[in-house]
Amino acid sequence: MRDGTKTKELIERTALRLFVEKGITETTVRDIAITAGIAEGTMYRHFASKEDLAWELFAEGYTAIGRELRSIHKSEATARTKLEAMIRYFCSVFEKDSVMFTYLFLARHQQLKKLTPRMPNPYLEFRAVINEGMRRGEIPKKDPDVAASMVMGVILQVIDSRILSQRIRQSIASLAGVIVAACLRVLEI
Amino acid sequence: MRDGTKTKELIERTALRLFVEKGITETTVRDIAITAGIAEGTMYRHFASKEDLAWELFAEGYTAIGRELRSIHKSEATARTKLEAMIRYFCSVFEKDSVMFTYLFLARHQQLKKLTPRMPNPYLEFRAVINEGMRRGEIPKKDPDVAASMVMGVILQVIDSRILSQRIRQSIASLAGVIVAACLRVLEI
Amino acid sequence: MRDGTKTKELIERTALRLFVEKGITETTVRDIAITAGIAEGTMYRHFASKEDLAWELFAEGYTAIGRELRSIHKSEATARTKLEAMIRYFCSVFEKDSVMFTYLFLARHQQLKKLTPRMPNPYLEFRAVINEGMRRGEIPKKDPDVAASMVMGVILQVIDSRILSQRIRQSIASLAGVIVAACLRVLEI
Amino acid sequence: MRDGTKTKELIERTALRLFVEKGITETTVRDIAITAGIAEGTMYRHFASKEDLAWELFAEGYTAIGRELRSIHKSEATARTKLEAMIRYFCSVFEKDSVMFTYLFLARHQQLKKLTPRMPNPYLEFRAVINEGMRRGEIPKKDPDVAASMVMGVILQVIDSRILSQRIRQSIASLAGVIVAACLRVLEI
DNA sequence: AATGAATGAGACTTCATTCAT
């Protein structure tokens, strides 16, 4: 028997790229098959449907970031160092796998409703850190959801301008420091 | 003779709502017809295609905001007052027509590539104000695209958390002051 | 606007014929479309699915026979005359529209489970007549379901041999008398 | 070396059951494999195709009954005793292996066209007995095909009402006497 | 003899669009 693992990974990589380039609905199963050099039916050996493939890709990437942010949360001491490490990690994810990151960014409005509250979740990790910081007096009190949204906004919109509108040319890594500083100002740390 | 203007507006309102609820691709011409209570072919009396309808809705709303922001830019004196008025206007647009605002927010990645550089454009207005402010010494120097992105990010992500993730419950109008303050801190005004 | 009634009837007649010739599953929507000279999508304007088309054809024909049998039941006086008229009607249906009759015969095992008990039903009409005849003393007592099944068996199997195995060459009309007589003997009238 | 006979029988038993439950076309090779607990490709070690499997099952069961009926035909003396023994055997087959019997019953219209005239065949055996009985003066003269069809109809439809419509609850064995009597009346013995 | 990954033809269905009315 042949080993299907490689094929599955090939499908995932190919689909991820096409989903980002053209959108999920606009990418056909045939597109994926031709690009990956496999038969159309092969996708269905590994995923129940195109929708399921899109969801698996999303859930995988999204929860992986959530998990890593949680572990940073635990390993750092102060709100300031936690946030700095988390934001830098966030930026590094984009640098390392910008296709996956862009996919998560673009697909989130469609896929987020399928996320269960139990799943690790980047937004919740940021809010948890901010909440804790406010409880400890490290951050001036404010609405935690509003604060977390603003911080996420600063980070995400810079990345958005980098990839989608292409108005920013610098690498995100080189901007990480600037982003961290802006987020700390937003929180008044 | 019958008045087509009413039908056209009915189509626009209906389509806008469905596009936001289900996505453009996921909304069918039949969906629009049934919801609007018209025949399937009627849409084509007013728009060349579904895509054209989606684009007209986008361009209309997007440039309207851009134009108003430009006029605020001209009528206010300092970077601070300009930005405050612009952000408050932005928030008020959402309050007045949240469906249109959400549509612009969600459709922007698909539609922005069709925008010509000449068209009035919210992002460019914000950047222009920030640029001018830095030239005049009202705002500490920084990359104008990065700065504009961050400001847009703070605003948009709060609205995002209000409408899409429903994590924020307060009205956006009531948060306008908080948003303005955060944006000014981001810019170090 | 065009009148779809004709098209719907064309689809029904075409499908009925193909379903009988090749079986429902073995008949493709494309078969129907090509044979009827219409587009594949047109079928879906008139029927929700191929399965639905098959069901509508069945229910229509099956209940029509049931209704007519019921009316014969009411208009005739004795068990003997009722049964004779009913069997002759049954045979005449086959002569008049052998395609529909054959379809009902072949599709019954697949479709009968969808029939609701309320719907007019040939089998139940025969059983009702037999039951009544036994109550009135016109027919010697026996299990009504067994008796009704036997009567149906005599009739149906002759038709089966006529159409499907083609072992019988005479017209069913010319055999009606023989069939009636055999059924009466089965019931010991 | 592994014993393929067991696997072949497992496939046959499993397929037979599924064919009856869902129909041949509606049963997939995968269905059979999963239910039998074997790999998808294994069926092709024992049968050339799914169609071939369906045919082998049919031919096996159908000719077995035909052979046994022929031997009863030879071992009994009169038309009456022949028919009685044949009908009782027919009913006993159903009792002993109702799944196979139901399969033969349901699949006959699809498979009968593949039967060669040489093969042992229940219908032909019944007709032969009836024919012989008429030649010998044991049975009043009538069209042998019509007579044979009626006899088969009485038997089969009772079984049909037992298994498929479930209108009859008694065991077929307990009804054998009633069925025999009805068949003799049909033939006017 | 058995496995199960891979194939690819083809099935059903959807849907933007056209067109006769």
Place this chain on the structure above:
DNA sequence: AATGAATGAAGTCTCATTCAT
């Protein structure tokens, strides 16, 4: 201007069969 029946291209998915292991 409006209708809605009809179109047909294209999409998703199924499934009998093949083949490398």
